[in-house]
Amino acid sequence: MSxxxxxxxxxxxxxxxxxxxxxxxxxxxxxxxxxxxDPVHQWLADEKPDVAVVFYNDHGLNFFLDKMPTFxxxxxxxxxxxxxxxxxxxxRPFEGHQDLSWHxxxxxxxxxxxxxxxxxxxxxxxVAVPFELCWPGKEAFPLKLIPIxxxxxxxxxxxxxxxxNLGQAVGRAIESWGGDEKVVIFGTGGLSHxxxxxxxxxxxxxxxxxxxxxxxxxPEALLxxxxxxxxxxxxxxxxEILNWIAARGAMRGSVRELASNxxxxxxxxxxxTVLLENSDKVHA
Amino acid sequence: xxxxxxxxKGKRTIPGTPVFDGEQARSGYALNAMCYAFNSAEMRxxxxxxxxxxxxxxxxxxxxxxxxxxxxILAMLEAGGNVYYLAKLAGILGLxxxxxxxxxxxxELEDFKAALLAHGLTETRNFLTEKAx
Numbered sequence: 086m087s088x089x090x091x092x093x094x095x096x097x098x099x100x101x102x103x104x105x106x107x108x109x110x111x112x113x114x115x116x117x118x119x120x121x122x123d124p125v126h127q128w129l130a131d132e133k134p135d136v137a138v139v140f141y142n143d144h145g146l147n148f149f150l151d152k153m154p155t156f157x158x159x160x161x162x163x164x165x166x167x168x169x170x171x172x173x174x175x176x177r178p179f180e181g182h183q184d185l186s187w188h189x190x191x192x193x194x195x196x197x198x199x200x201x202x203x204x205x206x207x208x209x210x211x212v213a214v215p216f217e218l219c220w221p222g223k224e225a226f227p228l229k230l231i232p233i234x235x236x237x238x239x240x241x242x243x244x245x246x247x248x249x250n251l252g253q254a255v256g257r258a259i260e261s262w263g264g265d266e267k268v269v270i271f272g273t274g275g276l277s278h279x280x281x282x283x284x285x286x287x288x289x290x291x292x293x294x295x296x297x298x299x300x301x302x303x304p305e306a307l308l309x310x311x312x313x314x315x316x317x318x319x320x321x322x323x324x325e326i327l328n329w330i331a332a333r334g335a336m337r338g339s340v341r342e343l344a345s346n347x348x349x350x351x352x353x354x355x356x357x358t359v360l361l362e363n364s365d366k367v368h369a
Numbered sequence: 370x371x372x373x374x375x376x377x378k379g380k381r382t383i384p385g386t387p388v389f390d391g392e393q394a395r396s397g398y399a400l401n402a403m404c405y406a407f408n409s410a411e412m413r414x415x416x417x418x419x420x421x422x423x424x425x426x427x428x429x430x431x432x433x434x435x436x437x438x439x440x441x442i443l444a445m446l447e448a449g450g451n452v453y454y455l456a457k458l459a460g461i462l463g464l465x466x467x468x469x470x471x472x473x474x475x476x477e478l479e480d481f482k483a484a485l486l487a488h489g490l491t492e493t494r495n496f497l498t499e500k501a502x
Contacts, residue, residue, distance in 0.1 A: 100466075117491045124497045144453045149405045150394050170407045170457030238453055240390040281452035282443070284385030285470040286481060288488050317383045321452075344495045350485040353466045360497075 087185075087262040089363045090132045091343070092270040092336050093125060094300070094329050095218060096356040097141070097211040102173060105217050121346025121358040122218050128343060128360055129219060134269040136182050136229045138189075138255060139212050140248075140331040141273045142237040144169065146209035153239050154201035156251060158193070159232040160186035161204055166213040175213045182229035185262055189231065192258030198251055200233075208232050211273045211328075218358075228269075237274070237325050242312045248327045249308055252334025259335070270363075272332025274325025276347075278354035281321060288355045292318040293347065296326060301342040301361050304333040322354075336363040389451045396430075397449020400437075403427035404454035413461050442472050 101118070104110070110119040146169050148154065164179040190202050212232055220226050233255065236242055243251075252270075259268050276296065279287040299306040307330055315324050333340075345359040380390075387393065394401075403423060406412040416423045424434050436444035440462060445455055459469055471481040 121493065124495050127497055145405055145451075145457070146408060150398060150401055150451075168408060168410065170404075170413070171460045172410065238389065238451065239394050240388055279386065280456070280466055280469065281446055281473065282385045282387050283474060284383075285473045286484055287385075288485070290488060290490065313381050313383070313388070316386060316388065321386055321388070341496075342494065343497050345493070347490065347492045349488040349490045353470060353485060355488065 087259050087264055087266045087268055089256060089259055089268045089270060089336060089338070090134055091128065091363050092272065092332055092361040093215070093219065094272045094332060094357070094359040094361070095215050096275060096351065096354055096358070097214045097273040098352045098354050098356065099169070099171070099210045099214070100352040102175070102210055102214050102217065105221070106173065115351075117348045118346070118351050118356050118358075119218075121344075121348065124344035125219060125358065125360050129269075132267065132269070134228050135266040136185060136231060136268045137271055138231045138233065138259065138268060138335065139215070139271040139273065140233050140235060140252065140328040141208075141211035141271070142325055142328060143234050144209050144211065144238070147207040148234070150239060153236055154234065155236045155243050156198065157201040157203055157206070157234040158186065158190050159203050159206050159208075159230070160190060161206055164206060164208045164212070164230055164232060166209065167207050169209055175217060177216075177223070177226060179208060179212070179216065179226060179230040182231055185259075185264065185266065186231050188262050189255055189258040192261065193251065193254045196254040196257070198254055206232065215271055215273050233331070235327055235331060237322075237327055240312075242324065242327065244312055245308045245310065245315065245327060245330050248331040249304065249334040252331035253337065255331075256335035256337045260337070270332045270335045272329035274328045275319070275323055276326065276355045276357045277319040277323040279320030279322055280353060284320070286353055287320040288349060289318055289320070289323070290349070290355065292323075293355050293357065296329070297345060297347060297357060297359065300329065300333055300359060301340050304330065333361075336361060338363045338365050387446050393449045393451070395449070397433075397451060399427050399429045400433040400445065400448060400450050401454040403429060404450070404458045407457035407461060416461055442469060
């Protein structure tokens with residue numbers, strides 16, 4: 086039986102990729118954010134997960150408005166990042182896990198979700214930046230990827246409850262997989278930020294802290310706001326918290342926070358990194 | 370059943386926050402299609418060389434062309450531009466997201482950056498060491 090060992094939740098600001106490329110991890114502006122990954126590195130070294138299932142949103146690398154899926158699940162043998170318009174392309178490929186991808190697709194459709202399935206798909210900075218943060222360096226990534234994209238670009242977006250339920254269905258699918266893979270779940274994006282309009286630069290510390298406080302013990306508290314409530318609270322890109330909500334839904338065991346880091350600002354964003362453990366038993 | 374017009378009238382507005390919905394996606398299609406094409410370095414070079422020709426090729430509306438010519442971000446949004454695609458055009462124009470923010474809010478760049486830094490905060494928790502003990 087596959088086991089979900091935990092979850093990694095992190096901002097995916099493109100500028101982080103630029104900072105990595107320039108080696109600015111110890112620069113005073115960036116250090117408080119990058120330091121948040123020390124416990125993540127420690128945990129990954131101990132747990133050595135085999136597969137990452139990543140809930141994220143595409144920002145116009147793979148999907149355009151001609152065909153915009155609400156939910157899309159990758160089923161490719163390999164994924165790549167490419168130039169998103171700024172001339173930066175991360176070189177390391179992401180190995181897929183097609184058997185588990187199709188198992189997840191079959192199980193979530195049986196749970197009455199209707200995802201788009203992608204046998205060929207580029208992944209943008211929302212996957213690449215978290216991978217670069219978790220496994221810095223040039224060596225091949227030590228695990229396989231299953232990307233699950235959620236539309237946070239074109240309204241109507243899926244509701245927080247729908248995203249949470251999708252995550253639960255994905256979690257059940259992983260738990261029912263016959264292999265012995267150890268899985269880590271990712272939710273990327275957020276926290277509060279807004280790039281466009283007269284309210285550009287919007288940050289909401291109270292809402293972010295509400296999310297951080299409740300993510301492990303009471304994720305359903307995050308479902309009390311509808312999607313437009315979240316846009317108003319967290320900003321039009323802060324709505325990327327939908328990816329976190331879906332990822333948290335996939336963790337169905339006893340969940341507790343192992344580490345978290347909340348740092349403002351990174352670019353225009355209130356950045357956060359959270360590491361959650363998912364275990365079968367309640368800890369004494 | 371409610372008539373469609375009622376749901377349209379009841380559309381929620383959030384101050385200073387364009388909600389990119391079907392209406393925006395329809396009116397902004399050509400502008401966003403051009404920006405999406407800027408994932409390609411060749412298309413970015415073509416724009417730098419002759420932006421009018423690229424706007425013609427993607428059949429931008431006159432309103433969209435005018436907004437692009439004036440480098441007016443709020444007008445691009447008004448013409449249906451989506452920020453995720455406009456970000457690729459901003460890259461060609463050499464604008465980062467702080468500069469974009471300053472342009473849209475009418476603030477000086479340094480003031481916009483200062484407003485972000487005014488939130489300055491780092492809060493860290495780490496229970497991993499407890500686990501090891």
